[in-house]
Amino acid sequence: MSKSKNDVTESETKVRRRMPDVAPLLGFLVLLTIFFTVTSPYFLDVDNFKNIFVALAVTGIVCIPGTMLMIAGHVDLSVGSSAAVSGMILGNVVNSYGISAGLTAVLVYGLAIGIINGFFVTVIGVNSLITTLGTLATLYGVALLIGNGQTLMMKNFEWLGTAQPAGIPLPIIIFFVIAVAGIITLRRTRFGRSLYAIGSNPNAARVVGIRSNRIVFATFVLSGLSSALAGAILCSQLSAGDPNAARGLELEVITAIVLGGASLAGGRGTMWGTIIGLTTIGVLNNGLILLDVPTFWQRVAQGLMLILAVSFDATRERLAAKRR
């Protein structure tokens, strides 16, 4: 009895080639695309795809450092609130001092919030989930305080969110540039490779002489900057700073990253995976709108996707543990 069991495990270890982690997701995305193409005449259309990606660009920008953090075994939940504060700051400063002052303020703000998160996680040593849960709550309060709970109208600064050089919306271009930089950083640089090492085994990373704290700190700063940029784009699109504009952004970001195959335990994940995960969410949201499904269902679908993605990750970890 026990013998036949052993035979099975042995034959399994002979399977050398592993499927890429994102293969099932890619299959799902293709099925989803086919489904919406068949069910909605408006789906397969250049303008519609522009819509999909404009909607994704803001989330996508935040996803790039988010993926790096997840690979290093950390998470930044504060990105949504942080984007909201960024929008409020931008609105205020642009109205009073002009556009360049506004952008400078946003840049400084992004650095500051990244430094704050990074400081608590790497210097004080607080768990990143807790640290950024704290900054999430705090920053949401700050966003409400700045506008006294109101939306703040902003004049004369629509181009960042709506310009279309060569017919391509500017947010998509910005996302594209950041994504390419992210892919190269993660795959080709010492910084990126160190993130994998840190997430895979933080103790071993220390012993091998990787300066883990500096690297994680820097990644939190990137995350802070990206959330500030995302907030600025959102504010420009709406011509207003809205404290509720980016609510739930962190959920979308984490869903995309985990769907894309990054391990919550750290050490594993790719930028391409995240981008495919992100696209899946975008296509799903867009398709549901085209099918006239009430928008509340989008939230339900997204929540379910997150649970599904995490279960998938957990199952894979368990199977991997068994194989050893």
Place this chain on the structure above:
Amino acid sequence: MSNELVSLQGIHKSFSGVEVLHGVDLTLGAGEVLALLGENGAGKSTLVKILAGDIEPTSGSIDIRGTKLAKLDVYQARQLGVRMIFQELNDAPALTVAENIFLGQWPHKGPFVTWDEMAEKAKAVLDRLEVNIPVDAIAGQLRVGERQLLEIARALTQDTKVLVLDEPTAALSNVEVERLFSVMDQLRGEGVGMIYITHRLDEVARVADRVQVLRDGSSVLTVDAKNASREDLVSAMLGHASAKNNRPELAETGGAAVKVSGLTSFAEFQNVSFTVEKGEVLALFGKIGSGTSEICEALFGLRPITAGKVEIFGKEYKTKGPAHSADQGIGYLPADRQRLGSFPVRSVAENLAVRSWQRMGKFGFVNRLLEHQAFNKWAEALRIVSRGSTQTISTLSGGNQQKVLLARWFEAGVNILLLVEPTRGVDVGARRDIYEIIRKQAKESGMAVLVATSDYEEVVLLADRALVMSRGEVVSELTGNSVEASKLIAAAS
């Protein structure tokens, strides 16, 4: 045997195709203490883990108190009264002494823990052990030896029929060891069967009724403890071949690489002085807890140095932590490969190159081709068996993983290498390979190697010179051909 408690017959066990137990038999009677001896890697721990249901044997039969089983799980083993006490602590440091003694089995009425009853019972058990620890003390604030006694107390409160003690005395003081032995005598009177794993031959005569010796996964000797001479046991453990272990050709050394004087780190080790020459392999030999691995940790910057001086190539050296040490050309191979050494989900190439990324590209970039080339180069030189440079390291055998981690520092071109238990959990064949590699590399690159080990065979086969340590102090030095197993064991115990 009057009253047989345990009978293991023809136990075989393979890990990923490598057989580590070749049909071992073991019997244990009620009220008997069986000392289980053997070198590191002889299969003692695997065997007792099979008895505890922790590991499933590949084949063989297990009979515990008349219940015959093809395999057994942890729960069944507990049901049958098998308890294990490990060298490492398995307690909850945040809970009290009483809670730890009844860990998971707290006396209760309905859902509520009956605290008074628990405290009373805990006190009774501790009295029986003649231990004076307040039952409401927090376990984490006790000394390691005291915490070990709590584990024994826990086994006593449960209905224990078979007690396995896996090197429990390594962290105990002499008084505590004697106390443990008297408790074992008590238990013997109550009909508990005990398997006692140890490296210390002097303990065998004191505590055991019978001795069984394992070597390379086979049982080679089973005798009454009173008939067992020390020489018999040593030669059974070492085997004929390895008893005459050939010493390696000694290295020509070229000036001091590391000079340590009066080095102290709290009570872990005190006033240690030695020099490692360029191209030399120096072994620090001693039991676990004797301070050998702690010295390597301190030199690399993982443990504070409270007094003393370190000189590297004639210059005083104060480490600012592992990253600083690694930048200074010092390498460190930890004993705990899983926890501190490897990046388990990453490829072998990445694991090997991690310390050399700086060299493998410009402006912060890493040329992955160089990574794979480096792996292929070392895979050939060190005979690393893998499916290629992209294989995940955790799917390699222990010996091959260790070779990758060694190659990590070779590739980085370190000139001082600190090794802690470099062949723990590595099979015999790969072990010889690793010794050969380390010696060759030291000779060719003039690297100074310091090895902390509790394995005397390792010292004989690997080191030019050996310092023997006991309880944090250097107790003797062996050089050249006087480095031999019997002298090492005698000096360390």
